[in-house]
Amino acid sequence: MLLASLALCLAQATDPLEKLLQMTASTPFFSARYDLSTTTSTEPSVIEIDYIAPDRLRFSRATGARSTTMWAVGGVLSVRSTEGGTPLHGSVDCSGVHAELAPVEELLRAAVPAVEPRGELKPALSFRWNFDEAAQKANFGIEAVLAEDITTPMGWLDTLRQKAAAPRADGALLRFSTDGHFELALDAADGMLREFKGRSPKGEMTLALRAARMDYAPPDGLFTVSRPADGAKDISAELRKTAARSFEVGMRRRIFRAFAATKAPLARTGEELAAAQQSARGVLRGLHTLTLAPVVESMLARSGTMNEGVVKRLVQLRDSGKSAEELAAARTRETELLRANLGKLEAQLLERSALPPGCEDLPHGAAMLSLESEVLKVLFTERVVDPLVRSFEAACDAKLR
Numbered sequence: 001m002l003l004a005s006l007a008l009c010l011a012q013a014t015d016p017l018e019k020l021l022q023m024t025a026s027t028p029f030f031s032a033r034y035d036l037s038t039t040t041s042t043e044p045s046v047i048e049i050d051y052i053a054p055d056r057l058r059f060s061r062a063t064g065a066r067s068t069t070m071w072a073v074g075g076v077l078s079v080r081s082t083e084g085g086t087p088l089h090g091s092v093d094c095s096g097v098h099a100e101l102a103p104v105e106e107l108l109r110a111a112v113p114a115v116e117p118r119g120e121l122k123p124a125l126s127f128r129w130n131f132d133e134a135a136q137k138a139n140f141g142i143e144a145v146l147a148e149d150i151t152t153p154m155g156w157l158d159t160l161r162q163k164a165a166a167p168r169a170d171g172a173l174l175r176f177s178t179d180g181h182f183e184l185a186l187d188a189a190d191g192m193l194r195e196f197k198g199r200s201p202k203g204e205m206t207l208a209l210r211a212a213r214m215d216y217a218p219p220d221g222l223f224t225v226s227r228p229a230d231g232a233k234d235i236s237a238e239l240r241k242t243a244a245r246s247f248e249v250g251m252r253r254r255i256f257r258a259f260a261a262t263k264a265p266l267a268r269t270g271e272e273l274a275a276a277q278q279s280a281r282g283v284l285r286g287l288h289t290l291t292l293a294p295v296v297e298s299m300l301a302r303s304g305t306m307n308e309g310v311v312k313r314l315v316q317l318r319d320s321g322k323s324a325e326e327l328a329a330a331r332t333r334e335t336e337l338l339r340a341n342l343g344k345l346e347a348q349l350l351e352r353s354a355l356p357p358g359c360e361d362l363p364h365g366a367a368m369l370s371l372e373s374e375v376l377k378v379l380f381t382e383r384v385v386d387p388l389v390r391s392f393e394a395a396c397d398a399k400l401r
Helices: 002-014 016-024 094-099 102-111 155-162 236-260 270-291 293-301 303-319 324-351 365-400
Strands: 029-038 041-052 056-063 066-073 076-081 088-093 122-132 137-147 168-170 173-178 182-187 193-200 203-213
Touching: 016 155, 016 173, 041 122, 056 122, 056 137, 066 122, 066 137, 076 094, 076 137, 076 236, 088 094, 088 236, 094 236, 102 236, 102 270, 122 155, 122 193, 137 193, 137 236, 155 182, 236 270, 236 365, 270 293, 270 365, 293 303, 293 365, 303 324, 303 365, 324 365
Parallel strands: none
Antiparallel strands: 029 041, 029 203, 041 056, 056 066, 066 076, 076 088, 122 137, 168 173, 173 182, 182 193, 193 203
16 A cells, blocks of 8 residues: 555656646746637637736637636636627626535534535636537637636646646647647646647637746736626626536535545445435535525426416316316316426436536445435425425415315
């Protein structure tokens, strides 16, 4: 075991990508400017990235008169965009959204005291790519983000590690090939992306470094959020939902890792395992009470409209002269149909459940998924099925008496 651990540490210390990840984690600042071109467009784009540790990052993409700029500053994520025709603007206090999961964190730390503390939000450039085999298309996305599991502000390094990409030394560069359709070249000394290429049957794109500076901090003015354009649409609510979903996914990953790792609580036996399972249910219930809240709110808000047509049919049956027994039977059938339809929705919800990203190799991941399914079924019944059935019954009572 000791020799294996030493071998792992040695491999991490000598791996060029890991060295860049460790080094750039403490990068104080940098600026980079790129030219983006594609074979499907004659109009090139300019991408700008500016960063000052620990809490300021700006990303901008401009194509002619159209542009999108994102700021991640002091825990607040903001955007201004004119790329889609209609100007957009929005801001979300991600620190506040992140704090809403504090009660779940308390449950987790009470259940598994050895779990590492939740990290603070840090800004980074999210830089991701993949090849869609079905569509035969190379996909590429870049944006500013705030997250608690940031390892480096240079997002291309993090994605390369997730893809387990192997570097090829080429003088002062490190080159990588991934997904069969992408090529990257990094500066071997500082980790800066020098070139990124994506190819597919539908076209090619190239992101080429125009200029980079790591010897002075970008001007403070770059991190001041600009005023929205006149008539711009406010998308702050959408940004907040996206941030909340991201933090919920991160918390779910923490919970799974805390309970389902090799020596974690679900590795126990007998009474200790039963206690660990009960603790896991409690923490998962705390999390999914929050994650199901939008579904509950939406369905309860629509319950009146959902009931209206059914109740109207029952009133017509009554007015047509049906007996009390026939009317009661029809009402029972409608209630059973409502429960059946809600059951289908619940099944769809559970079918989409999978291990969180990065938890695929947890030895007790499947057991944790099973516990989560139990919790979701109970919550769905308590928060969705029972209230909607009560609402339907109340609507029937009001109209049929």
